[in-house]
Amino acid sequence: EALTKTRRVFSSVVGMESIDWDEILEKFLLVDVGADIAQEIVKDAKKRWLNAAPIEIALKEAIEDFLPEGKPQLFFTNSHPCVWLLIGVNGSGKTTTCAKLAKYSIEEFKATPILIAADTFRAAAIDQLKIWGERLNIDVISQKENSDPAAVVFDGLKASKSRKRNPIIIDTAGRLHTKDNLMEELKKIERVIGKEIEGEPSEVLLVLDASTGYNAVKQAEVFSQSLKVTGIILTKLDSSAKGGYVLNITKKFNIPVKFIGVGEGVDDLVPFDKVQYAEGLIP
Amino acid sequence: MLSDFSEKIQSLFKKFRGYGKLTEKEIGEICRDIRLLFLESDIALSATKKIVEEIKNRLSTLEFTTETSPGTLVSNIVREELINLLGKPGNIDFSEKPTLVMMVGIQGSGKTTTSAKIANYFATKENKKPLLVGADVRRPAAQLQLEKLSQQIKIPFFTDKDPFLACEGALNLARSKGYDLIIVDTAGRTHVDEELLDELKTLNERFQPKNNILVIDSMMGQEATKVAKAFFNTIPLTGAILTKFDGDARGGAAFSLREVTGVPLIFLGVGEKIQNLEKFDPVRVVNRIVGM
Ligand SMILES: Nc1nc2c(ncn2[C@@H]2O[C@H](COP(=O)(O)OP(=O)(O)OP(=O)(O)O)[C@@H](O)[C@H]2O)c(=O)[nH]1
Ligand SMILES: Nc1nc2c(ncn2[C@@H]2O[C@H](COP(=O)(O)OP(=O)(O)OP(=O)(O)O)[C@@H](O)[C@H]2O)c(=O)[nH]1
Ligand SMILES: [K+]
Ligand SMILES: [Mg+2]
Ligand SMILES: [Mg+2]
Numbered sequence: 001e002a003l004t005k006t007r008r009v010f011s012s013v014v015g016m017e018s019i020d021w022d023e024i025l026e027k028f029l030l031v032d033v034g035a036d037i038a039q040e041i042v043k044d045a046k047k048r049w050l051n052a053a054p055i056e057i058a059l060k061e062a063i064e065d066f067l068p069e070g071k072p073q074l075f076f077t078n079s080h081p082c083v084w085l086l087i088g089v090n091g092s093g094k095t096t097t098c099a100k101l102a103k104y105s106i107e108e109f110k111a112t113p114i115l116i117a118a119d120t121f122r123a124a125a126i127d128q129l130k131i132w133g134e135r136l137n138i139d140v141i142s143q144k145e146n147s148d149p150a151a152v153v154f155d156g157l158k159a160s161k162s163r164k165r166n167p168i169i170i171d172t173a174g175r176l177h178t179k180d181n182l183m184e185e186l187k188k189i190e191r192v193i194g195k196e197i198e199g200e201p202s203e204v205l206l207v208l209d210a211s212t213g214y215n216a217v218k219q220a221e222v223f224s225q226s227l228k229v230t231g232i233i234l235t236k237l238d239s240s241a242k243g244g245y246v247l248n249i250t251k252k253f254n255i256p257v258k259f260i261g262v263g264e265g266v267d268d269l270v271p272f273d274k275v276q277y278a279e280g281l282i283p
Numbered sequence: 284m285l286s287d288f289s290e291k292i293q294s295l296f297k298k299f300r301g302y303g304k305l306t307e308k309e310i311g312e313i314c315r316d317i318r319l320l321f322l323e324s325d326i327a328l329s330a331t332k333k334i335v336e337e338i339k340n341r342l343s344t345l346e347f348t349t350e351t352s353p354g355t356l357v358s359n360i361v362r363e364e365l366i367n368l369l370g371k372p373g374n375i376d377f378s379e380k381p382t383l384v385m386m387v388g389i390q391g392s393g394k395t396t397t398s399a400k401i402a403n404y405f406a407t408k409e410n411k412k413p414l415l416v417g418a419d420v421r422r423p424a425a426q427l428q429l430e431k432l433s434q435q436i437k438i439p440f441f442t443d444k445d446p447f448l449a450c451e452g453a454l455n456l457a458r459s460k461g462y463d464l465i466i467v468d469t470a471g472r473t474h475v476d477e478e479l480l481d482e483l484k485t486l487n488e489r490f491q492p493k494n495n496i497l498v499i500d501s502m503m504g505q506e507a508t509k510v511a512k513a514f515f516n517t518i519p520l521t522g523a524i525l526t527k528f529d530g531d532a533r534g535g536a537a538f539s540l541r542e543v544t545g546v547p548l549i550f551l552g553v554g555e556k557i558q559n560l561e562k563f564d565p566v567r568v569v570n571r572i573v574g575m
Contacts, residue, residue: 029328032504035319089502090527090555091391122555123435124428131423174555176530209391213325213504215532236390239473241506264390264422 019055021046031281032213033244037066037251056282063278066247072231072258072272074101075202076109081160082167083193083200087186087227088207089219090174093235093261095125097207098171099132100261100269105167106136114165116156117142118149118189119173129171136266139163149173150188157196170201177222190227203230205258210236210243220249229253235261238268242281290574303347310342317361324572325535327508330542334364362573368538369565373522373547375405376493381414381457382464383450383490387483387518388498389510390471393526393552395425397498398468399432400552400560405464406438414462416453417442418486419470429468436557446470446482450490467492474513487518497523497546499536507536508543515544525568526552529559533572 021042028038041062048058076082084101086094098115105111115133117140119125126142133140141156153170160168172189175182193201206229208216223229234243237260246257257272305313314335321331341360347353375384384401386394402413415433417426417440426442433440441456443449446469453465469486472479487495495518499507514520525537528551537548548563 026328029322030505032325032506035322089530091393091500093391122428123431124424127427128422128424176527178530209500209502211389211504211506211510212500212502213506213532213535214323215325215502215530216504218531236473238475239389239506240475240509241504245504 019049024059028244028281031242031244032216034214034217034248037248041066041247059282060275060278063247063281064274066251067274067277068250068254068256072256074105074258075230076105076111076167078166081157081165081197081200082202083157083170083197084167084203084205085170085172085190085193085201085227086205086207086233087172087223087229088174089176089209092174092207092209092212093233094174094207095119095128095132095171096264097205097233097235097259097261097269098129098169099136099266101205101259102132102136102138102169103266104259104269105169111167112165113138113167113169114160114163115140116153116160116168116170118152118156118170120145120147120149120152121173125171125173132266139165149185150192153189154192154196157193161197177219183222183226187226204228205231205233206255207233207235208243208246209241210234210260211239211241212243212245214245216243216245217248217252220253220255224253224255229255231256231258233257233259233261234272238262244281305342305345305347307343310339313342313357314339320572321535324533325502325504325507325539326572327505327535327539327542329508330368330538333542334368337364358573362569365538365569365572366565368541369568370541370545370547372563372565373549375401375549376521377464379493380463381454382494383454383467383492384465384494384496385467385469385486385490385492385518386496386498387469387514387520388471389473390422392471392498392500392503393524394471394498395419395429395468396432396555396557397524397526397550397552397560398429398466399436399438400557401550402433402438402464402466403436403557404550404560406436411464412462413438413464413466414453414457414460415440416449416465416467418446418449418467420445420449421470425468425470432557446486447489450486454490474510480513480517483514484517494521495519496521496549497540499523499525499540501525501528501530501532501534501536503536505539507539511540511543511546515546520544520546522547522549524548524550524552525563528568529553534568535572537568 045058045062102113105113117126117129262268405411417429419425430440551561553559
């Protein structure tokens with residue numbers, strides 16, 4: 001619904017007798033699809049259109065081709081505690097999304113989630129997560145501000161296991177991908193999790209802001225070089241931003257988008273639907 | 284991706300004889316590369332078209348000699364046009380006592396952090412007596428975030444249960460205690476949320492801040508145009524701050540903002556720490572795009 005509500009960028013193009021491919025290309029650039037991918041899509045769509053596909057179908061299929069097959073899912077099992085780790089640059093929506101995912105796990109898996117506040121750096125980040133925990137009536141494990149985040153995770157995993165909580169959702173501090181020491185800190189957290197629970201984290205979710213531009217591709221590149229990123233959560237799609245760069249990311253790094261964020265409330269999380277996403281780009 | 288524009292332009296010129304005028308085809312090739320560079324730097328499409336047209340005109344009248352490298356010449360033209368677009372850095376208007384500064388922007392752009400940074404900047408560098416006001420009553424722990432930051436820098440903090448009461452109370456407090464700079468941190472809002480934009484409009488009408496500052500993220504893409512327009516149409520923006528410039532984002536949003544609103548940039552946010560605030564320097568932002 002939020003997707004259809006947002007923007008109909010192609011409305012001025014669709015239905016035209018002769019097609020202005022340059023204008024279509026520009027519409028893609030305007031939603032932050034990188035120029036290289038935009039050109040590929042246009043080329044592909046043109047081929048389909050010449051093969052008698054209606055223009056909107058041709059474009060939709062060309063876009064869908066850039067997105068992986070199948071419905072993306074979150075890994076969850078009752079046989080052992082699953083760990084979902086949220087990462088991303090500053091302000092992208094990690095903490096809010098932790099709360100949304102906790103709620104989702106309750107509804108989808110009848111799970112008993114717990115939150116770990118491993119952002120010990122940003123002022124009141126712990127309090128922010130705690131408020132979400134209170135609202136959802138679930139536990140939040142935390143220590144003092146400025147504690148070592150890997151230690152918080154280590155202790156938090158122990159506590160979560162003894163309380164038999166599952167999934168264990170970990171909020172981390174925002175960090176720009178260019179800061180090597182902070183990326184090392186994340187790798188350390190990932191190692192701590194693997195040592196404590198074999199095979200975990202089963203989900204490392206990169207939270208990206210839909211209003212970001214081409215830099216998002218770099219974020220995906222560097223975060224996925226450092227950690228085993230299992231999926232993307234695209235937030236703030238309730239604005240008019242589209243995050244067209246995900247086409248570049250899925251193509252280059254093969255990371256699926258798993259959820260989209262469509263508001264600041266705890267229910268504003270929707271599983272990613274590639275048909276709808278493609279349709280959101282074309283009326 | 285174009286990693287180093289200067290290099291790319293130099294290599295383009297290897298094909299070019301190095302003196303005389305450029306052919307139309309050569310100009311076309313150069314301009315296509317410049318256009319790509321701008322778009323990948325997230326400069327708004329409309330701004331990109333405008334500057335590239337300008338550059339095209341300048342290139343067509345250019346006479347190359349053997350003395351200067353054509354690559355350097357073209358890079359300099361691009362640099363000049365970009366610097367022109369950014370214009371001179373803006374200022375905080377202190378003409379009214381106490382001076383009111385309202386910080387606005389979309390969610391997560393850096394308003395709260397930057398509010399504390401500005402308070403600290405003027406307290407330490409210009410001897411001002413700031414008061415920080417938490418007017419974001421929506422996001423969980425938003426007021427507490429600003430309160431904690433204010434404690435770190437030993438600057439007074441004030442809040443109330445809604446943004447109107449917070450501003451009113453802050454003005455009274457400032458008058459009685461002699462605070463001369465009131466910085467109001469507002470809740471993040473998308474540029475399509477009419478209800479919340481209306482709230483800003485009413486706040487502006489009621490308190491008429493001399494300074495309405497838009498906080499924008501360096502990483503923002505083409506959306507910056509719409510964000511800038513929506514806020515600009517809601518309240519009279521007097522300046523902008525580009526945050527998170529400590530990463531590798533090119534900061535094209537700054538150009539988009541200038542192109543659609545003409546609002547000047549005042550500061551650059553260059554880190555998560557309160558001290559990480561610098562006066563806006565157009566050359567620095569342009570160098571990030573064109574390469575040194
Ligand atoms: N409109 C909208 N706002 C969102 C969405 N997701 C998060 N936000 C808002 O974006 C802002 C930042 O969200 P946070 O969850 O604090 O982001 P974060 O990544 O944890 O930020 P840091 O910890 O500071 O790096 C908050 O104001 C959220 O309410 C979304 O899907 N839509
Ligand atoms: N690296 C870096 N991070 C920054 C900068 N400015 C702000 N941040 C970070 O960006 C994130 C969001 O900053 P906030 O100040 O909470 O943003 P906000 O606009 O108040 O967010 P909402 O109130 O949720 O809309 C935090 O993690 C800040 O530490 C900067 O210049 N550089
Ligand atoms: K872009
Ligand atoms: Mg957070
Ligand atoms: Mg804030």
